[in-house]
Amino acid sequence: MLIIVDSTLRDGEQSAGLAFSTGEKIQVGKLLDALGVDVIEAGIPAMGRVEQEAISALIHAGLRAEVTSWNRMHPADIKASLECGIRLLHLSAPVSDIHLEHKLRCSRSWVLGQMREMVAFAQSSGCRVSVGAEDASRADPAFLRAYALAAEEVGVERLRICDTLGILDPFKTYEMVRSVVEWVNIDVEIHAHNDFGMAAANTLAALRAGARAASVTVNGIGERAGNAGLQEVIRAARQFFGLKRGYDANIMDQLQSLVRALSYREFPEVKEAI
């Protein structure tokens, strides 16, 4: 069984110049739900009131899909999510030394301690939790293992392995995810970026290695070259691995057209100055 985690409204929205209105988020969310995706990653509540209103509206839209939010490992982020009514919360932190040093300015042990504390805080507030390992592709495998084991120990229900910079190929993806799947007994999710045009291929490699969940976006929109595409991943998983997952082609068409229209941006041509 393939678990689809759609991040069109979170990572997809990180495409240059793109911001969905609340109404647009609801429209996209309803079509994702009608299509049958399992989890809708609706946004980042810590970004502020407008984002919180949109996420809260989605939670209360009566969808069958679970609505989740993206959070850093900080109490303020978790509180902002709780205020929206989130019950499945995603907590994320970098796991590569280069990101820990330059982005977070924190040590490996701080990340492990903070993860334990923040997961406990979210759980004690009535949430189930998934945890993300950002820049896992450049992490020291020993630390990635420690992070995965700690996540399992504190009872998170899914571990997201992120190729944040899109630098993996399918062979490396397979090896890395295979190791993670052997280390822990929780569901593993792959989050791939398309910088080398391999997001969908890497996602499939991860599924073959034992990942159960795929993070995707409609039309593959997202930061830089984008993410793995929802339609490609569902169709390829079915074609190559026989993962049974039907969807209504008509709804998929509507969803793709809607997101294409909402995310289309015309960039002015740069002309050489005379």
Ligand SMILES: [Zn+2]
């Ligand atoms: Zn991403």
